[in-house]
Amino acid sequence: MGYISPEALQNLHKYAYKGVDKSILSKYVLNPFWTWFVTLWPLWVAPNTITLSGLSIVFFNFATLFWYDPGYLAEKGGVLMPDWVYFSCSIGLFLYQSFDAIDGKQARRTGMAGPLGEMFDHGCDAMNTTLEVIMASQALNLGRSWWTVASQVATLANFYLTTWEEFHTGQLYLGVFSGPVEGILIIAAIYAISGVYGPSFWDTGMLTFLHLTNVPIINQLPDMSLNDSFMAFGAFGVAFNLQASYRNVRRARLASKKSTLQPLLLLLPFVVSAGIQVLWLTHPRYDNSALINSSLFVPFLCAWGLQFAHQVGRMILAHVTSQPFPWWDWIWVWSLVGAVDANLPMLVGRPPLFQTNETNRAIAVYLTLAISFVTYGRFCTLVINDITNFMGIACFTVRKKDKDGNWQESVPDSGKKSL
Template sequence: MGFISADALQNLHKYAYKGVDKSPLSKYVLNPFWTWFVTLWPLWVAPNTITLSGLSIVFLNFATLLWYDPTYLADKGGVVMPNWVYFSCSIGLFLYQSFDAIDGKQARRTGMAGPLGEMFDHGCDAMNTTLEVIMASQALNLGRSWWTVASQIATLANFYLTTWEEYHTGELYLGVFSGPVEGILIIIAIYAISGVYGPSFWDTGMLTFLRLTNVPLINQLPDLPLNDAFMTTAAFGVAYNLQASYRNVRRAMLAAGKPTVQPLLLLLPFVVSAGIQVFWLVHPHYNDSALINSALFVPFLCAWGLQFAHQVGRMILAHVTSTPFPVWDWMWVWSLACAIDANLPLLADRAPIIQTSEANRAMLVYLTLAISFGAYGRFCTLVINDITNFMGIACFTVRKKDKDGNWQGSVPHSEEKKAS
């Protein structure tokens, strides 16, 4: 112990998961499937093992994509991947969603429900978020573009909003249309469509696709590509989620007699972190090269995603331990220094100090990736170690059976179906 304070560890006993899911699709279609699916898993399989298995499938999908398209160009650069890769991404994401949905059910079956599962579940979700942005943007034929950057910002913003809302309200709220349910199913469909028609399908104009190019008045509208139209619609979704999350937070603050505007200030850490990353990307084209147009774009996004996972991981830890909301992140200093170095031609009319060549910039980007991985890995290791030691549990091991043949801390086997 040592990373989490003694008082914060005591607060773990007060934690209880609360969730609301308003999705009819989840209630009437997916949840019955998940309730059946969890019964296929033996009681000796730990919930966190299921969660990690789902993330491992996504890692495999990601590795496969980079194997066939290592420079992240998709059809735009003449790289044509086998169709089965997109189908595997579709199946992989469906399995990830299913595994992510049943880990909580398995936790209740085995008596392992608690704050560690909450931390582990959200941590895997945070890493999956960036990986799916990269893969989905490739499937949409966006590749190295500002649309992919916008997708990263929008997706991370949704995740941050959900975590911010849960911290202030004490419950995870999923509306009639939410990212973890309908949003994931849409991405699954995108992968499947790209598997049938290829990523170039998404460059088709929306009016052309709908056969409206000869309809008077309508044909005067811009024939926006399907991928651009999808991204534009997603932007409105982020705006809607922002006001919906704040409405829930405001209601909770009023009920508790607390200020309703102050929570909005805690959205600034995300704005600052995203702003620093974009600042690095928009640097002048020194030596006729730009980070967003290079093969370093994917490792850059991965480093960004790991820093984000660390950021929201600390938010979730603050939630389960009832400690103050984390505001400062030391990785900002490193990323800002890199961004300033890249922008020296604009800021000081001089060449960058480090990023003077593609080789130097590659070294810096991969070093940033390594530091981001190390920081997040250290956080996960220390938090898991503190919680497991304090609560007397193991991360990937289910508690032993008692003398009556039941798992310690779980419901009796006769109640297993009810609990699941």
């Protein structure tokens, strides 16, 4: 009942991480900082401990934000968030990026680089993605809106594209502008600006902000708000990343004399899974409220994020173990049932079978969240156990097994560079 067959486990020995980062900011500013920052960590700290510490900071930021805005209404709903919460989110996201960047360096310092770290890092990134979408949308004063849903789709699409590209090319490719580098710094800046001016600042028109409303010709353009403009920028980013990722995949497929069109079919699982979630959100108003306008909106997005984390987790697992690409995820059936039930008034002209009122709808959403959490938790537990047992390592301890099967502290070779 596990995720890795005995044959696939053998392929773990063949795995070697490959990455390309063309970011100028990363090369000349961030990487020198990360190289120094990792030296502050003792060699007895496991790389995965650093990764989990970064995610824990994000969890704290997420909990703090919803302590002050449990209804996820932002300033549009009259909620005045303390300024320090946004500054905390900004610092927390920067720390997450830093911790996420140095875990690989720590792995090389301690001699623990390998597929387990790749899986663990990817899994934390997948969970952080949805949490940051929710927090950033609140900071942008979007709250419960289709713009927040669009942000979720766009951000998850970028993450899926990166994983899809790595599966086909064998390496993680970060371009001159990427989400893990420049994208994170932009979001951190958004938090900081919201801390100074408040989320309502982002409702300011772009032309008004640039003082162009009195300039001839330009003042004929719509004065789109700053948050709407940021959403348009995000859509452009998805389109750019799609063509860039496919270009890299196509180059790799041509080099190996394989079909260049077949990988495009493997984008369909994301389209299907995202489509199911959006279908559930678009159910008609058969009573006084719709899901997207209720307090269930954030739990729903969290359930969606956990299902996505399970989906891309299986993709990266297939990559590191040389298994076939995972086309299907059974949890889609559960969400599809919820989506169809909610849309029965539109489909067959009758009320939903279960989601007939706010209480039943809450049960359906929170049950979906619980099932998604258990499913992803089971995936993480089984995969970590399989890899650690097979490779004779520990997930959160810098140690290895000797030839007699006894645990020994791992000491890097004295001649190794502290990368």
